[in-house]
Amino acid sequence: MSYAFWTACLARLESELPSQQFNTWIRALEVSEAVSGEGIKILAPNRFVLQWVRERYQRRLEELAEEFFGMVTPLSLELGTPSKKPATGLATRNATPTQAQAVAPVQAVSQPESVTTNNNKSSYEKTRLNPALTFDTLVTGRANDLARAAAISVANNPGSSYNPLFVYGGVGLGKTHLIHAIGNEVLRHNPKMVVRYIHVEDYFADVLRAYQQKSFDQFQRYYRSLDLLLIDDIQFLGVGNKERTRDEFFHAFNALTEAKKQIVITCDTYPKDIQGLEDRLISRFDWGLTVQIEPPELEMRMAILKKKAEFDNVPLPDDVTFLIAKNLRSNVRELEGALKKVVAYARFHGREVTLEVARDALRDLLAAHNRQITFELIQKTVADFYKIKLAELLSKKRTRNIARPRQAAMYLAKELTPSSLPAIGDAFGGRDHTTVLHACRTIAELRLSDQQLNHDLHVLTQTLRG
Numbered sequence: 001m002s003y004a005f006w007t008a009c010l011a012r013l014e015s016e017l018p019s020q021q022f023n024t025w026i027r028a029l030e031v032s033e034a035v036s037g038e039g040i041k042i043l044a045p046n047r048f049v050l051q052w053v054r055e056r057y058q059r060r061l062e063e064l065a066e067e068f069f070g071m072v073t074p075l076s077l078e079l080g081t082p083s084k085k086p087a088t089g090l091a092t093r094n095a096t097p098t099q100a101q102a103v104a105p106v107q108a109v110s111q112p113e114s115v116t117t118n119n120n121k122s123s124y125e126k127t128r129l130n131p132a133l134t135f136d137t138l139v140t141g142r143a144n145d146l147a148r149a150a151a152i153s154v155a156n157n158p159g160s161s162y163n164p165l166f167v168y169g170g171v172g173l174g175k176t177h178l179i180h181a182i183g184n185e186v187l188r189h190n191p192k193m194v195v196r197y198i199h200v201e202d203y204f205a206d207v208l209r210a211y212q213q214k215s216f217d218q219f220q221r222y223y224r225s226l227d228l229l230l231i232d233d234i235q236f237l238g239v240g241n242k243e244r245t246r247d248e249f250f251h252a253f254n255a256l257t258e259a260k261k262q263i264v265i266t267c268d269t270y271p272k273d274i275q276g277l278e279d280r281l282i283s284r285f286d287w288g289l290t291v292q293i294e295p296p297e298l299e300m301r302m303a304i305l306k307k308k309a310e311f312d313n314v315p316l317p318d319d320v321t322f323l324i325a326k327n328l329r330s331n332v333r334e335l336e337g338a339l340k341k342v343v344a345y346a347r348f349h350g351r352e353v354t355l356e357v358a359r360d361a362l363r364d365l366l367a368a369h370n371r372q373i374t375f376e377l378i379q380k381t382v383a384d385f386y387k388i389k390l391a392e393l394l395s396k397k398r399t400r401n402i403a404r405p406r407q408a409a410m411y412l413a414k415e416l417t418p419s420s421l422p423a424i425g426d427a428f429g430g431r432d433h434t435t436v437l438h439a440c441r442t443i444a445e446l447r448l449s450d451q452q453l454n455h456d457l458h459v460l461t462q463t464l465r466g
């Protein structure tokens with residue numbers, strides 16, 4: 001019974017957590033068939049993982065156990081090394097090239113010393129790169145074409161093109177896929193280069209371990225020996241008591257850039273908006289090139305769904321593709337989750353994937369998304385952001401300080417709601433649909449050249465999506 005619970009638990013947590021967190025912490029765990037009456041035993045491979053999971057995930061694991069068994073079920077976390085069971089491989093079998101992290105890490109923290117001393121280590125353990133995440137498997141469109149072009153340039157000329165390359169954007173937009181693609185491309189051209197992908201929390205774990213084991217010299221030698229450092233989710237470096245980690249990263253950054261070694265960084269926000277980092281570090285992020293990945297446009301969302309369905313060998317009609325892509329706009333992970341739900345629903349009921357099946361499967365999800373963002377919320381958020389009155393936003397005034405926020409609000413209404421142009425026009429003071437179309441085209445063009453406007457729209461979008 002424990003293994004049945006763990007299978008269901010893995011499936012739920014994989015859908016709830018960012019892939020980096022799931023692969024690093026949850027996949028490292030295994031379940032043990034506990035003696036009757038002792039409840040569920042979850043085994044961690046080492047004390048670091050044990051402590052981390054207890055602090056951050058035990059409550060959620062207990063909630064899932066209660067939901068699965070229909071009653072409060074004792075759940076304990078302990079150290080242990082059980083034999084491998086099929087249940088723990090669930091996520092691996094379901095993994096796809098579009099996931100943001102490699103599918104089989106079992107250690108909670110990276111071990112730099114093993115990379116340089118054991119030639120028998122797999123390519124993954126040396127680099128932590130997922131070979132499936134390449135430029136070929138990355139669906140491209142207007143939302144990420146600039147970031148992709150910059151990434152290709154860096155991959156072709158590491159250390160001399162843009163250093164560092166700083167990629168930012170919201171959750172689930174493909175930042176991690178992009179930097180894995182850089183690493184894989186660099187190794188394809190030069191397999192002898194020393195490449196390392198690492199999440200910033202794992203970098204923190206490396207610093208902590210080096211500090212505890214008094215092995216900082218070895219730690220520093222390893223990170224300064226890299227030809228390419230790919231570091232993910234740098235925003236977490238500013239969270240919590242990580243002064244030693246921030247200081248060490250600052251010196252590692254300087255050492256690598258001075259040696260003409262390439263650094264690629266991802267973040268969920270613009271460098272200057274990162275909280276908790278010193279100015280000396282933030283200023284260095286501006287040395288190279290900063291590019292944004294935006295939420296995918298409709299055509300790109302449809303292409304992502306088609307590619308995902310093709311990889312899973314699932315026939316996906318165009319009308320179903322359009323339904324999902326039209327209503328789910330936030331990120332790639334959300335799109336993939338919706339497609340999985342539709343396919344699972346169809347298989348459970350023994351039906352083919354059709355528009356009717358998709359609507360049934362996504363009824364609650366679509367209703368929730370359509371309720372989330374309203375015209376009123378967009379208008380009030382934009383008015384507050386630009387410090388103008390709501391009445392002015394809806395008025396006939398055409399002064400620049402009013403007209404531009406109004407156009408931005410119309411653009412956001414089109415991007416973040418499934419409403420038609422005439423409906424948007426009615427909500428903005430009874431304007432004609434051609435006025436809305438003009439506003440949307442104007443903002444779409446301006447954000448390509450106006451960095452401040454582009455940043456404003458990014459902030460507004462993130463605010464509206466919560």
